[in-house]
Amino acid sequence: xxxxxxxxxxxxxxxxxxxxxxxxxxxxxxxxxxxxxxxxxxxxxxxxxxxxxxxxxxxxxxxxxxxxxxxxxxxxxxxxxxxxxxxxxxxxxxxxxxxxxxxxxxxxxxxxxxxxxxxxxxxxxxxxxxxx
Numbered sequence: 001x002x003x004x005x006x007x008x009x010x011x012x013x014x015x016x017x018x019x020x021x022x023x024x025x026x027x028x029x030x031x032x033x034x035x036x037x038x039x040x041x042x043x044x045x046x047x048x049x050x051x052x053x054x055x056x057x058x059x060x061x062x063x064x065x066x067x068x069x070x071x072x073x074x075x076x077x078x079x080x081x082x083x084x085x086x087x088x089x090x091x092x093x094x095x096x097x098x099x100x101x102x103x104x105x106x107x108x109x110x111x112x113x114x115x116x117x118x119x120x121x122x123x124x125x126x127x128x129x130x131x132x
Contacts, residue, residue: 077130084123
């Protein structure tokens with residue numbers, strides 16, 4: 001029994017020594033970290049709104065959404081939506097919206113087929129991303 005304990009202790013010391021030796025020769029280089037701040041991380045002070053849903057009443061599906069009230073200070077940014085559902089389905093994240101040429105400050109997001117059941121849509125989040 002004592003030989004087993006002694007042998008286990010020797011094996012543990014050898015393993016520890018090997019790990020320590022390999023860590024001692026580990027080369028690490030580079031690695032920058034930088035901190036800073038921006039006084040304004042927004043381009044739309046008063047928010048946006050859902051200007052309308054592309055509801056198809058024949059089958060109860062939603063095929064698009066229009067987001068309105070996007071401030072002109074956000075021109076040139078990418079705008080995305082994320083749709084959440086109440087049926088446990090994975091949320092849908094859009095590609096960038098397409099500006100409506102007929103209505104200033106409005107963006108249209110077309111949904112892929114199969115379209116969303118209107119009764120399952122629970123939340124919408126709008127993201128505006130870009131540089132000024």
